[in-house]
Each structure stands twice: as C-alpha cells, then as structure tokens.
Amino acid sequence: MRAVICPQFGPPEVLRVADVPRPEIAPGMARVRIAYAAINFADIVMIEGAYQKKRPLPFVAGMEYSGVVTECGPGVAGVAPGDRVMSFEFFDCFADEIVAPAAHLYPVPDGKPLTEAAALPVGYGTGHGALEWRARMRPGEWVLVHGAAGGVGLGTVEVAKAMGGTVIACAGGAGKVKRALDHGADYGIDYTAEDIRARVLEITGGRGVDVVVDPVGGDAWEASLRCVNWRARMVIVGFAGGRVPQIPANILLVKNVAAVGYWWGDYREKRPAMMRDSVAKLTDWWREGKLRPHVSHILPMEEVTEAMNLLVRREATGRVLLDIGGEEA
Amino acid sequence: MRALLCRQWGPPESLTVEEIDPAPMGAGEVRIAVHAAGLNFADTLMIAGEYQRKPPFPFSPGLEAAGVVTEVGAGVTRLKPGDRAIALVDSGAFRAELVAVERDVIPMPAEMDFVTGAGFGAAYCTAHGALDWLGRLAPGEVLLVHGAAGGVGLGAVEVGKAMGATVIATASSPEKLALAQAHGADHPINYRTEDFRARVLEITDGRGADVVFDPVGGDVFLTSLRCVAWDARLVIIGFASGTRQKIPANILLVKNIAAYGFAWTQYRREAPEMVYDSMERLFGWWREGKLAPHISEVFDLADAATAMRRLTGRQATGRIVLTTGLD
Numbered sequence: 001m002r003a004v005i006c007p008q009f010g011p012p013e014v015l016r017v018a019d020v021p022r023p024e025i026a027p028g029m030a031r032v033r034i035a036y037a038a039i040n041f042a043d044i045v046m047i048e049g050a051y052q053k054k055r056p057l058p059f060v061a062g063m064e065y066s067g068v069v070t071e072c073g074p075g076v077a078g079v080a081p082g083d084r085v086m087s088f089e090f091f092d093c094f095a096d097e098i099v100a101p102a103a104h105l106y107p108v109p110d111g112k113p114l115t116e117a118a119a120l121p122v123g124y125g126t127g128h129g130a131l132e133w134r135a136r137m138r139p140g141e142w143v144l145v146h147g148a149a150g151g152v153g154l155g156t157v158e159v160a161k162a163m164g165g166t167v168i169a170c171a172g173g174a175g176k177v178k179r180a181l182d183h184g185a186d187y188g189i190d191y192t193a194e195d196i197r198a199r200v201l202e203i204t205g206g207r208g209v210d211v212v213v214d215p216v217g218g219d220a221w222e223a224s225l226r227c228v229n230w231r232a233r234m235v236i237v238g239f240a241g242g243r244v245p246q247i248p249a250n251i252l253l254v255k256n257v258a259a260v261g262y263w264w265g266d267y268r269e270k271r272p273a274m275m276r277d278s279v280a281k282l283t284d285w286w287r288e289g290k291l292r293p294h295v296s297h298i299l300p301m302e303e304v305t306e307a308m309n310l311l312v313r314r315e316a317t318g319r320v321l322l323d324i325g326g327e328e329a
Numbered sequence: 330m331r332a333l334l335c336r337q338w339g340p341p342e343s344l345t346v347e348e349i350d351p352a353p354m355g356a357g358e359v360r361i362a363v364h365a366a367g368l369n370f371a372d373t374l375m376i377a378g379e380y381q382r383k384p385p386f387p388f389s390p391g392l393e394a395a396g397v398v399t400e401v402g403a404g405v406t407r408l409k410p411g412d413r414a415i416a417l418v419d420s421g422a423f424r425a426e427l428v429a430v431e432r433d434v435i436p437m438p439a440e441m442d443f444v445t446g447a448g449f450g451a452a453y454c455t456a457h458g459a460l461d462w463l464g465r466l467a468p469g470e471v472l473l474v475h476g477a478a479g480g481v482g483l484g485a486v487e488v489g490k491a492m493g494a495t496v497i498a499t500a501s502s503p504e505k506l507a508l509a510q511a512h513g514a515d516h517p518i519n520y521r522t523e524d525f526r527a528r529v530l531e532i533t534d535g536r537g538a539d540v541v542f543d544p545v546g547g548d549v550f551l552t553s554l555r556c557v558a559w560d561a562r563l564v565i566i567g568f569a570s571g572t573r574q575k576i577p578a579n580i581l582l583v584k585n586i587a588a589y590g591f592a593w594t595q596y597r598r599e600a601p602e603m604v605y606d607s608m609e610r611l612f613g614w615w616r617e618g619k620l621a622p623h624i625s626e627v628f629d630l631a632d633a634a635t636a637m638r639r640l641t642g643r644q645a646t647g648r649i650v651l652t653t654g655l656d
Contacts, residue, residue, distance in 0.1 A: 052583050134587070217578065230595055236578045246575035249546060252590025253565050254381050258463070259588045261581025270559055 004094035004304045004322075007058040009049030012308035015061065017301060023092075023099040030079050030102040031071040035327060036118035036298070037093045038064040039307050039320045040151060041215075041240060042265075046090075047308075053090045053265065061304075062093030066108060066117035067325065076102040084108040086117040088125075090265065094304060094322060103272070106279045109287050114327055116286075116293040119151075119319035124282045124291055125275075126237065126264040127156030130213045131163055133267070133274065134260045135233040139164030141210035142229070144200060146220045147240055148185060149176035151319055154294070156213045157185045159282070162290040165211070168203055170196060170220065172314075179317060183292065196220070200227035208232065218243035230256040237262055294318035331653060332424035333630050334387045338378030341637035344390075346630055352428045359408050359416075359434045360400040365447035365627075366422040367393040368649040369480065370544075370569060373637050375420065381592075384420045391422025392594070395437060395446030396655070405431045413437045417450045417597055417604070423630060425653045432601045435608050438616070445622050448480075448648030453611045453620065454604060455593045456484035456542070459564040460492060462596075462603070463589040464540040468493030473529060473538035473553065475545040476569055477514060478505030478646040483623055485542040486514045488611075491619040494540070497532060499525050499549075501643070508646050512621060520549070529556040537561065547572030554580050564589045569643065623647030629654070 003020045025031055040063050045051045047061055066086040069079055079085070085105040092098050108117040131137040143160040147153040148169035160167045161184040169180030170189040177188035189199045200209060208229040214221055217239035224234060225247075236245075236259060247259050268275040285291045296318030299307045303322075310316040332349045354360050372390045374380040398412040408414060408431065415437045416422065416429045437446045460466040472489040476482040477498030489496045490513035498514035500506050506517035518528045529538055537558040543550050546568035553563060554576075565588060568574075576588055597604050614620045625647040628636040632651075639645040 134585075221578070230599065236582050238582070239579070245578040247578055247581075247588070248573065248575055249550065249565050249588070249590065250568065250573040252576075252588060253567070253592055255590060256592050256595050257590050259576060259578065259581060261578065261584065261586045261588075263582050263585055266559065266585060 001096035002301060003060045003096070004062060004301065005058050006047045006061045009047065009057070012044065012047065012305040012312065014047060015304050015308075017304065020060065020095070022097060025071055025073045025099055027074045028076060028101055028103075029073040029099050030069050030076055030105060031097055031099050032065070032067040032085060032105070033070050033097055034065045034067040034093065034095060034324045035114040036066050036321045037062050037324055038119045038122070039311055039322070040064060040122050041238070041311060044308055044312060052263065055091055060092045060095050062095065063090060064088045064118060064122045065093040065098065066114040069105070070097075072102065078102065079105050084114060084117070086121055088121045094301065094324070096324060104268070106283065109283060112286065115295050115298065115321060118321055119293040119295055120282065120286060120291075121279060123151040123155030123319070124159055125278055126152045127159040127213065128278050128282055129264050129267060130156060130235045130237060130262055131160055131165070131211065132278070134235045134262045135211045135213070137163055137165055137211050140166070142166050142168065142204055142207070143211045143213065144168045144170060144209040144224060145180070145185070146170050146212070146214045146216040146224070148180040150215065150240070152215050152237060154180065154183050157183050158291050159285075162285045168200060168209065175317070183294070191220070196223035197227040211235070213237060216241040217245055221245040225251060225257070228255065228257055233258045233260050235260045235262050295321055297321065298323050330425040331630060332389050333391070333633050335376045335390055336387045339376065341373065341376065341634035341641070344376060344633055351426055354400060354402055354428050356403040357405060357431055358402040358428050359398055359405060359414075359431055361394065361396045361414060361416055361427045361429065361434070362399050362655060363394045363396040363422065363425055363427050363653050364443035364655045365395050365653070366391045366651050367448040367451060368636055368640065368651060369393070369451055370567065370640055373641050382419055389421045389424045391418075391420065391424070393417050393447060393451045394422035394427050395443040396427070398434070407431055408434055408436065413439065413446070415446050415450050419594065423633065423651060425655065433597065435605065438612050441615070444624055444627060444650050444652070447650045448622055448624050449611070449615075450608065451593070452480045452484040452648060453488060454607050455481045455566065455591070456488040457607045457611055458593050458596060459542055459566060459591050460485065460488055460540065461607075463564050463591055464542070464562045466492050466494050466540045469495070470539035471495045471497065471533055471536075471558070473497045473499070473541045474514070475499050475541070475543045475549050475553070477509040479544060479569070480645070480648050481544050481566060482542070483509065483512055483647050486512050487620050489542075491614045497529055497538060505646055508623065512623065526552050526556040533558070540564070542566060545570045547574050550574045550576070554586065557584070557586060560585045562587050562589060564591050566591055624650050627652055
C-alpha cells in the first residue's frame with residue numbers, strides 16, 4: 001500500500017510517498033481504508049523531530065483521518081466492516097490503510113461527509129478538552145482564543161460558543177480575524193495592527209477574560225497575562241510562535257491566575273472514558289450544526305509536502321486534507 | 330486604646346505601641362474588642378512595604394483577630410454586641426479595638442478560646458481554599474506540603490488529612506518534621522539532608538504527587554515539577570524562600586500540570602460566601618478533632634518585633650499569636 005514516509009527529520013520536503021507492507025490485523029484491532037487525512041501543525045513538529053512523542057526513523061506520518069472499516073480482528077465489538085469512522089493516532093494516518101485499536105474509532109453520523117470527519121477529532125477535540133477539562137469553563141465566561149484562525153484555534157472558537165462563552169478571537173491579519181468571526185467569535189483582534197491587552201480590556205469593560213486558550217506562546221501569552229480577570233485559567237496548548245513562556249509565579253499569585261498546561265494527546269491513554277465522551281459531545285454538536293468544520297484545500301497524497309507547506313506558510317484558510325481513498329474508500 | 334503602629338516602611342523593630350483614640354464607626358461596620366490576633370508572614374512583608382497592599386500611614390498591621398463584638402453599625406444583620414467573633418481584615422488587627430466591615434467578621438464557636446480563634450482563620454482558610462477550590466484534592470490522592478511546620482503548611486497537612494489524602498511533608502529540621510507528623514503527615518522529608526524529589530518518587534512508586542501546596546517557592550517549586558503525577562495541581566501560596574520562580578510553560582504542557590496562583594485575601598473580599606462555607610467546614614473538622622491548631626508562642630503586642638523575627642528567621646512552627654491584655 002501507499003504511505004507517506006518520514007525517512008529523516010527535517011522540513012516537509014523530506015517526506016516521500018512509498019510502497020510499504022500492509023499492516024497486519026490483530027486481536028482488538030480494526031483495519032480502516034482511509035478516505036481523507038488532515039494535516040495538523042503537530043505533523044510539522046513531528047517530522048522536525050521536535051514532538052513530545054517519538055518513533056524510530058523511518059516512520060509513516062499522519063495523525064488524523066476518516067475512512068471505512070474493512071476488517072476486524074478477534075474480540076472486536078461495537079465496530080463492523082462498512083462502518084464510516086474518524087480517528088487520530090500519533091503516526092500512520094497518511095496511508096491507504098491503518099490498523100488501529102477498535103476502541104479508537106468514532107462513528108461518523110449518516111449524512112456527514114468524510115471530508116469534514118477527517119478534520120473533526122483533533123482541532124475540536126483539543127479545543128473541547130482545553131475548555132471543559134482544563135479550564136472548567138462555565139456559560140457566560142469570557143474566552144480569549146489565540147491563533148484563532150488555525151486548526152486548533154478555530155475549533156476552540158466554535159466549541160467555546162457551543163458551551164455558552166463569549167469569545168474574543170485573536171489572529172494575525174484582517175482576513176484571519178474575519179474567518180474567526182465567520183465561525184462565531186463575538187469579537188476579533190488583529191494583533192498585527194492592535195494592542196491585545198488594550199483591546200481585551202476595552203471589550204470586557206476593564207474586567208479581563210476568564211479563560212485563555214493559547215496555542216501560540218511568546219508575546220501572545222505575555223499580553224494575555226496582563227488582561228485576565230481574577231480566577232482566570234490560562235490554558236497552554238502549544239508554542240506555534242516559537243517561544244516558550246517563562247511564567248512569573250508571583251504574577252499568578254497576586255492575580256489569582258492559573259497557568260494550566262495541556263497536552264490533549266495524552267488523554268486517550270490516560271482518561272479513555274473522558275475522550276470518548278468528548279468526541280460523542282462534539283459529534284452531537286456537529287450533527288446539530290453548532291460545529292462547522294471548514295476544509296479549504298484537498299490535495300492528493302503525492303502532494304503532501306505542498307499540503308504541509310500551506311500550513312508552514314500560513315496560507316491555509318481552513319483545514320488541509322490529503323485525498324487518499326476519497327469518498328469511495 | 331493600645332495599638333501597634335507602623336509609621337514608615339521598615340523592619341519589625343521600627344513598629345511602636347501607642348495609645349490612640351477609638352476609630353470612628355459607620356453603617357455596615359462592626360466594632361470588636363480584640364483579645365488576640367494572629368501573626369502571618371504577610372505582616373512582615375506589609376510593614377516593609379513589600380506587600381501588594383500598602384495602607385496609608387500610620388496603620389496597624391495584622392490580618393486576623395478574635396474578640397467580642399461591642400457595637401454594630403446600621404444595617405448589620407449577621408452580628409450583635411456580645412458575639413464572639415473572628416475578624417479577617419486587610420490590616421489593623423494588632424490593636425485593642427478593631428472596626429471592620431460586616432463582611433469580614435465571622436461568628437466563632439462558643440467553645441473556641443480567643444488565642445485559638447486568632448490563629449485559626451487565615452491559615453486554615455488558605456489551606457482549604459488551596460486544596461479544595463484549586464487543587465480539587467480527592468480522597469486517596471497524594472499531597473506534598475512544603476514548609477509543613479509553618480503556619481499555613483501545618484494547616485495544609487491537617488486539612489489534607491481531613492480530606493482523605495496521603496500527606497508527604499517537607500521541612501528543614503527533624504523537630505519541624507516531628508511536629509508535622511504529630512499533626513498527621515504520613516511521610517516526612519528533611520529537604521536539607523534528603524533529595525526530596527527522589528524521596529517523593531520513592532514513596533509514590535515513581536508516580537509523583539497529585540497536589541503540591543507550596544508556600545516556599547523558588548527551587549522548591551521547580552524541583553516539585555519533577556516529582557508530580559500526570560494532571561498534577563501545584564498551588565503557589567508564597568515565596569518564603571525569597572525567590573520568585575519563573576515556570577517553564579513547556580514542562581506544564583507535556584505533563585498536563587496546572588500551576589495555580591493563590592492569594593486568599595481576594596476571595597475574602599470578592600467571594601465572601603466561599604470563605605464562609607470554608608470556615609463552616611473547618612469549624613466542623615475542629616469540633617471533630619481533625620484540626621488541632623498549634624499555637625507555638627503567645628506574645629504581648631509590645632513584643633511584636635520579637636514575634637515577627639521568629640517568622641522572618643523561619644524559626645517559628647505553627648502559629649504565633651499576639652494578645653492585647655484583655656483576657
């Protein structure tokens with residue numbers, strides 16, 4: 001079968017499409033014919049060799065996909081051949097087929113396309129966990145989302161609205177801010193033209209926000225620390241801006257603020273029931289139209305380097321997918 | 330009335346005891362004859378001008394007092410003259426008579442003496458708020474308490490046990506650790522002579538602590554990040570070490586760790602109902618014998634400087650209380 005191989009750590013140009021042996025089925029596992037796979041920012045970090053989860057080289061890249069179950073190993077219950085599913089792994093998703101634990105597969109509702117399904121679990125799942133598990137966000141709270149036009153950021157904006165928050169979306173450039181507003185954000189801040197702290201205080205009447213979801217780090221984090229309400233929870237999702245904050249503990253103390261580290265990738269292993277509940281909730285919201293996954297680019301598997309570079313160059317206006325087996329999968 | 334006064338920022342020796350006129354009282358306020366007042370580390374910062382709140386001169390330091398209500402202003406409903414009460418205030422407790430807003434005054438159990446009451450509120454409320462509101466400490470979890478023989482630390486040991494946790498206590502001497510154990514700590518660690526990270530990992534079979542209560546700060550906090558469990562909650566109470574650490578955000582991220590800053594006094598001002606609930610719970614545990622307030626020394630107001638030096642020299646264990654001469 002075809003698969004995207006990472007033979008050495010480096011930029012997206014290192015990736016190769018190659019023929020590899022089909023993975024073997026095993027007890028508790030299911031084989032899925034992959035329809036679409038989504039590109040995540042974490043894929044880029046992974047092939048650079050900088051992700052917190054490692055596997056010896058060479059490996060098959062890819063973290064998120066949709067597809068159709070074709071075979072189940074012994075002892076599998078609740079999943080059957082023909083089921084349309086979506087899921088995520090740390091590796092192996094940019095391939096014609098994947099063999100994954102059946103417990104990792106989430107059903108795609110009838111009538112929902114496999115394109116949107118491929119873009120659902122990671123972005124929305126990360127946003128939901130940040131707000132529900134880490135920040136314990138309550139309806140009526142103010143939520144500031146950084147990187148709000150990115151995969152995780154846009155998912156967080158929509159989930160925060162579904163949970164009853166008032167959302168301030170922060171992004172770089174008027175086009176990106178508009179995208180976040182189109183996805184439900186109540187207010188937008190273009191940090192390339194506006195002062196984040198001053199605008200947040202103006203929008204909230206001097207009160208500051210209750211929750212911050214920050215996949216960016218660096219300056220975005222530092223500005224946020226100066227426009228939060230007391231008892232704020234600031235969720236650290238990543239450092240897409242390239243700089244890891246060194247958080248002054250005395251500021252957290254005098255302002256009664258929490259710095260909440262968050263790595264969603266660990267939850268399925270550590271808290272499987274919470275993860276299943278989260279994906280079920282997201283699926284309900286998706287069915288109800290509260291979540292609207294937006295796919296802006298679909299490229300063939302052979303163009304994986306270009307697909308990733310759309311994220312590297314920050315040109316993607318929505319989720320970028322690889323078409324692997326397509327709707328016919 | 331006798332009052333301890335701070336007339337300029339300075340060391341404890343610059344405080345004076347003076348005779349001053351009674352303070353005026355207005356609507357919504359309560360006048361209390363102060364029998365005893367609890368000394369806190371924050372008092373030593375406040376008189377030096379190093380605390381976030383800086384009252385105008387001259388002022389009396391002191392964040393908590395116990396005594397008897399002598400007068401109530403118009404509109405006061407929760408208290409009446411003759412009530413025994415604890416006052417938890419922004420400053421002003423170290424004087425024979427205190428005027429506080431009703432919100433800051435809490436009726437005290439009839440069977441509690443004033444010295445105990447004076448040292449009860451701030452330490453136990455800080456411990457309870459940190460462990461319950463922020464740390465969400467669950468029965469069976471492992472709690473690591475630093476500075477475990479100090480005022481708030483010893484309170485956290487007792488509250489942690491009352492909440493059903495296994496408590497690991499760190500302190501700087503065998504005497505302090507013996508005190509923490511006498512108040513319920515399950516595992517003592519002397520951080521002067523032992524590698525506390527290695528010991529915590531050993532005690533928890535490599536898993537690490539679930540909740541950390543840290544009034545010490547600096548390297549103690551940063552080392553704690555390396556002996557906590559997945560999804561740990563670390564509560565920042567203060568910086569008795571004198572070092573205000575910077576926390577690397579990437580360490581928090583990879584282990585799903587949360588660092589909570591906690592300044593309890595803001596809850597008292599902005600969410601007093603949470604503090605009343607906390608006090609009810611704490612009084613209940615005290616009646617059941619689960620909390621045994623340790624008052625290590627009692628000084629007269631005139632000896633406040635000596636008392637404060639016990640805290641700044643990190644010599645004190647448990648609580649130190651000042652008395653005004655009323656019995």
